[in-house]
Amino acid sequence: MHAFYCRWAGDRLGESVGGAPQQKRRTYALADAKPHFAPDRPCDIVHIALTLQLDITQQSLRGTCATTVRAVQEAVPGLTLDAVDLQIVQVRQAGGATLLYDYDGQRLRVTFPEPLQRGAPATVEVDYSVTRPRLGLYFITPDAAYPHKPVQVWSQCQDEDARYWFPCFDTPNEKATTEMTVTVPQPYFALSNGTLLSTTREEAAGTITYHWLQDQPHSTYLMTLVVGEFSERTEMVDGLPVQWYVTPGREDDGQRAFGDTPEMVRFFSQKLGVPYPWNKYAQIAVSDFVFGGMENTTATTQTDLTLHDARAHLDFSSNGLVAHELAHQWFGNLLTCKHWSHAWLNEGFATYFDALFHEHHKGTDEFRYYMHQNAKAYFREDGEEYRRPIVTNVYKEPIDLFDHHLYEKGSLVLHMLRYMLGDEVFWGSLQQYVTANRHQVVETVDLERAIETATGRNLQAFFQQWVYKGGHPEYQVEFAWDDATHIATVTVRQQQQTSTEHGVETPLFDMPVTLLFTLPEDEGAPAEREPSAFPLRVHEQLHTFHIALPAKPLWMSFDPGNWILKKLQLKEPKDMLIAQLQHDPDVMGRIYAAEALGEIGSLEAVASLRQVLEQETFWGVQAEVARILGQIHTPAALEALLANIRLPHPKARRAVVTALGEFKDDRSATTLIDIVHAGDASYFVEAEAAAALGKTRCDSALAPLQQAAHEPSWNETIRNGVFRGLAELQDESTIPLLRDFTTYGQPPMARYAAIRALGKLGGEKDPAPAPIVETLTALLDEEHFRTRMAVLDALESLHSPKTLPALERLRARDLDGRVQRRVEEVIEAIRSERRQTDEVQQLRDDFQALREENKKLLDRLDRLEALQTTGSKA
Numbered sequence: 046m047h048a049f050y051c052r053w054a055g056d057r058l059g060e061s062v063g064g065a066p067q068q069k070r071r072t073y074a075l076a077d078a079k080p081h082f083a084p085d086r087p088c089d090i091v092h093i094a095l096t097l098q099l100d101i102t103q104q105s106l107r108g109t110c111a112t113t114v115r116a117v118q119e120a121v122p123g124l125t126l127d128a129v130d131l132q133i134v135q136v137r138q139a140g141g142a143t144l145l146y147d148y149d150g151q152r153l154r155v156t157f158p159e160p161l162q163r164g165a166p167a168t169v170e171v172d173y174s175v176t177r178p179r180l181g182l183y184f185i186t187p188d189a190a191y192p193h194k195p196v197q198v199w200s201q202c203q204d205e206d207a208r209y210w211f212p213c214f215d216t217p218n219e220k221a222t223t224e225m226t227v228t229v230p231q232p233y234f235a236l237s238n239g240t241l242l243s244t245t246r247e248e249a250a251g252t253i254t255y256h257w258l259q260d261q262p263h264s265t266y267l268m269t270l271v272v273g274e275f276s277e278r279t280e281m282v283d284g285l286p287v288q289w290y291v292t293p294g295r296e297d298d299g300q301r302a303f304g305d306t307p308e309m310v311r312f313f314s315q316k317l318g319v320p321y322p323w324n325k326y327a328q329i330a331v332s333d334f335v336f337g338g339m340e341n342t343t344a345t346t347q348t349d350l351t352l353h354d355a356r357a358h359l360d361f362s363s364n365g366l367v368a369h370e371l372a373h374q375w376f377g378n379l380l381t382c383k384h385w386s387h388a389w390l391n392e393g394f395a396t397y398f399d400a401l402f403h404e405h406h407k408g409t410d411e412f413r414y415y416m417h418q419n420a421k422a423y424f425r426e427d428g429e430e431y432r433r434p435i436v437t438n439v440y441k442e443p444i445d446l447f448d449h450h451l452y453e454k455g456s457l458v459l460h461m462l463r464y465m466l467g468d469e470v471f472w473g474s475l476q477q478y479v480t481a482n483r484h485q486v487v488e489t490v491d492l493e494r495a496i497e498t499a500t501g502r503n504l505q506a507f508f509q510q511w512v513y514k515g516g517h518p519e520y521q522v523e524f525a526w527d528d529a530t531h532i533a534t535v536t537v538r539q540q541q542q543t544s545t546e547h548g549v550e551t552p553l554f555d556m557p558v559t560l561l562f563t564l565p566e567d568e569g570a571p572a573e574r575e576p577s578a579f580p581l582r583v584h585e586q587l588h589t590f591h592i593a594l595p596a597k598p599l600w601m602s603f604d605p606g607n608w609i610l611k612k613l614q615l616k617e618p619k620d621m622l623i624a625q626l627q628h629d630p631d632v633m634g635r636i637y638a639a640e641a642l643g644e645i646g647s648l649e650a651v652a653s654l655r656q657v658l659e660q661e662t663f664w665g666v667q668a669e670v671a672r673i674l675g676q677i678h679t680p681a682a683l684e685a686l687l688a689n690i691r692l693p694h695p696k697a698r699r700a701v702v703t704a705l706g707e708f709k710d711d712r713s714a715t716t717l718i719d720i721v722h723a724g725d726a727s728y729f730v731e732a733e734a735a736a737a738l739g740k741t742r743c744d745s746a747l748a749p750l751q752q753a754a755h756e757p758s759w760n761e762t763i764r765n766g767v768f769r770g771l772a773e774l775q776d777e778s779t780i781p782l783l784r785d786f787t788t789y790g791q792p793p794m795a796r797y798a799a800i801r802a803l804g805k806l807g808g809e810k811d812p813a814p815a816p817i818v819e820t821l822t823a824l825l826d827e828e829h830f831r832t833r834m835a836v837l838d839a840l841e842s843l844h845s846p847k848t849l850p851a852l853e854r855l856r857a858r859d860l861d862g863r864v865q866r867r868v869e870e871v872i873e874a875i876r877s878e879r880r881q882t883d884e885v886q887q888l889r890d891d892f893q894a895l896r897e898e899n900k901k902l903l904d905r906l907d908r909l910e911a912l913q914t915t916g917s918k919a
């Protein structure tokens with residue numbers, strides 16, 4: 046799932062990722078988090094058959110759920126199914142006899158006529174209905190404010206929401222074959238898992254019945270139903286139908302989004318040595334989806350926000366999302382995490398496979414930089430929010446686990462496994478893992494065992510530090526050269542705090558690291574460069590290595606290729622950093638050198654960064670250099686950026702424009718205004734120019750931003766940048782404009798941006814302007830979870846105690862796990878700030894009291910001295 050791909054949508058569609066950065070890490074586990082375990086399985090669920098009739102106008106369904114089980118334990122008295130707020134009509138044995146049951150709105154406990162003996166089968170049929178299910182199945186319909194919204198019904202069962210629309214044993218550690226016979230009004234289409242066995246039209250009733258069969262077992266969270274009007278496209282890949290469905294009229298956008306899917310299917314099948322394991326692969330793009338994508342077996346649901354036009358295609362791609370969901374068809378669907386605590390075996394793999402396709406499709410430079418972006422997403426969460434082990438069973442809702450530790454850090458751990466094993470052995474191990482565990486449930490130990498079986502290597506120590514503990518190494522690497530002896534001294538320190546924080550241990554890491562010296566041509570020709578690679582083991586807090594070399598190296602690479610998840614601080618002579626920045630064939634080597642030069646920040650350092658901005662061939666390095674120049678923040682750095690606002694790659698241009706926002710300077714503002722006025726080939730460059738323009742806080746910024754606020758664009762990308770700019774500008778006269786864009790009926794993506802902008806604008810005023818508080822708290826009642834998430838981000842920025850009652854009410858009633866987590870975080874952030882303010886006030890009061898007390902004492906002392914003087918005179 047892309048729990049996160051709501052954040053993916055965030056990152057890449059321009060929504061902000063969460064709220065304001067925290068000063069200090071908070072604890073991962075929320076106050077009422079508890080340890081969770083996979084449940085017992087008294088019965089094996091063999092088959093689930095749903096026969097449903099949908100009433101779209103009433104937003105209801107009724108029908109029968111038939112569950113066939115086989116007893117695993119001795120003398121099983123009955124069957125307990127998860128079922129939330131369903132209307133249970135009756136419960137029968139297959140064939141007719143009614144069964145006794147007890148239903149409390151959460152669990153349906155059915156009693157067998159006599160205990161089921163171990164190995165014996167039984168089928169339980171539940172007739173039920175549900176109207177407006179609170180989760181699990183969503184009815185999308187147009188209304189007066191959004192008359193063009195398509196009619197759609199779609200399900201979202203992960204993590205544990207299938208129970209809101211059918212009774213089931215709703216846990217990932219159970220797999221069954223499934224069947225869906227669904228009757229919908231004509232002309233709608235209904236998509237579900239597996240094979241379409243039949244389509245039956247009832248002309249009199251004006252209905253169509255679709256009968257789908259998923260004949261290979263899977264877990265309930267992967268069951269799907271999507272209903273609506275769609276345009277279909279099918280391409281055959283070695284006999285496998287690869288299909289995508291979009292709303293009619295968006296076929297070209299669909300081709301841009303999903304067109305590389307066949308190549309991905311071939312690539313993953315071939316690399317894994319395990320062909321795509323199901324009978325079809327369909328993707329269907331739906332409106333108002335609550336995630337980026339959901340990998341339902343054979344039939345992924347995707348957000349329609351990923352469909353895009355030709356202009357967006359310039360520097361936006363759906364491939365990350367598409368490859369991620371496709372990879373789940375192996376990792377997640379064929380092999381399923383036994384319990385959510387091991388969900389990195391789903392999400393880490395899907396995230397890594399997305400990167401692997403990127404490597405295949407775009408090459409090594411792009412891949413390394415892509416993994417670096419994954420590392421940055423993890424570092425941000427680890428540094429600003431919380432640190433946790435990848436595997437932990439302590440949480441409040443399973444969705445709490447679906448974070449950047451699970452996805453991005455998970456992918457980086459797999460990348461390091463590839464490093465530890467080498468390419469061939471890595472792929473051999475994965476083949477062993479997939480083959481040995483297909484159609485099974487897995488825990489991390491199953492991956493360890495598969496590697497051991499395939500290679501004889503015991504990687505327990507590796508998994509211990511990377512998966513069951515927290516953090517990452519923060520290396521400081523220092524180089525010194527002795528010209529007399531030709532000896533290089535390399536000092537490697539692990540600088541991370543190894544203490545336990547919030548119950549999470551950060552270890553000293555034990556990793557093999559390669560140190561590579563690039564020697565001058567005449568001293569060590571390219572052919573002789575190989576011996577200058579030194580394999581080291583870094584496991585202590587401090588190592589000093591003395592290495593004899595034929596000549597002073599041109600530059601040094603610590604972990605060439607950047608395999609290890611780490612922070613790296615280089616302490617090297619400037620000439621070596623400049624040489625590396627200019628000549629290292631490894632993009633990450635160039636980026637680390639640029640960062641080290643950025644820390645130096647001298648004129649010479651800026652000059653070499655500027656040169657790289659102009660001459661560098663890979664946009665990722667240009668983007669990092671632009672960011673670093675923004676941080677250096679000197680007149681020379683500004684000159685370097687202004688001279689390079691027309692870089693050919695739109696993502697490099699975007700970074701230059703963003704960096705210009707760091708300068709509160711008329712020249713950067715004028716340049717940005719020109720871009721906002723004239724536009725750019727890329728939506729994103731234009732949007733970032735607007736956001737950066739606001740950051741300059743120049744008076745001249747207001748008018749162009751107000752004007753640009755009226756420009757519609759794909760997914761409201763430009764308005765998003767404009768509203769961020771207006772928030773940065775901090776001009777209260779823009780509040781009415783922003784408030785207008787928060788109203789129901791405005792394009793949803795513009796609303797979210799306006800909501801977040803109001804929070805940011807109000808957050809710097811004390812007290813927060815009343816219209817902002819009113820507007821934002823009123824929006825907490827909205828049905829779509831994305832609106833509530835946007836408001837929560839805004840309220841965190843606003844940090845006004847006045848919003849606490851509204852937040853408390855939301856906490857008491859909201860069912861969405863993501864909203865629950867976020868609302869707790871926001872309440873805690875506001876409270877802790879208030880506690881700090883109260884504490885400061887108390888200290889001030891105490892100080893004032895002490896000062897008064899002190900004054901009194903001094904007065905008394907003066908009087909005493911005066912008396913003594915009088916006395917002695919007497």
Ligand SMILES: [Zn+2]
Nearest residue numbers: 046047392395
């Ligand atoms: Zn996923």
